Amino acid sequence: GAGVSQSPSNKVTEKGKDVELRCDPISGHTALYWYRQSLGQGLEFLIYFQGNSAPDKSGLPSDRFSAERTGGSVSTLTIQRTQQEDSAVYLCASSPGGSYNSPLHFGNGTRLTVT
């Protein structure tokens, strides 16, 4: 694919429901990141994958958040029992290596609204 693809682009869900957000990185990019941006706020790190393993998941805000990556490619971010404060734009990025030596390529994000 040409770039990082995220789906859905928009998701409205009721409080208490579970949601799954998907990220399809650029082919061959070993590093994958999830960030979120709440309304009017800066970007916040959630989790980083290198291949299928997650050496840094320190940004996940609670145990309701989990993520996995399979085949060194597609990643899903799952939020269980959604709360209104989870409303944000969830951004995925990928890079050939770590951010200490490679530029990041961002997807267009998933806008999550919890009602």
Next chain:
Amino acid sequence: KNEVEQSPQNLTAQEGEFITINCSYSVGISALHWLQQHPGGGIVSLFMLSSGKKKHGRLIATINIQEKHSSLHITASHPRDSAVYICAVSKETSGSRLTFGEGTQLTVNP
């Protein structure tokens, strides 16, 4: 105090003006990134640098490691440059995660 500080927070310029956005950081870094976020929300990586200066078209990014400071310059600014510009660092102690500044909202008027 944030580890990455940007100034100014907001900047309005007339088309054609030379623009400078500043970024200061207080931690040891492996690399510094400049990102551009357009009103639709998409984020584009402009530069990644760990020393010296990089140029791409009308954009120039510099970094002074000793002073822990970076600048993003836009020459001959154009209304299409209107966006939020975000400075982010890859900290030496944090591996690959980025730590972000709050962003600078740039508006270039015709």
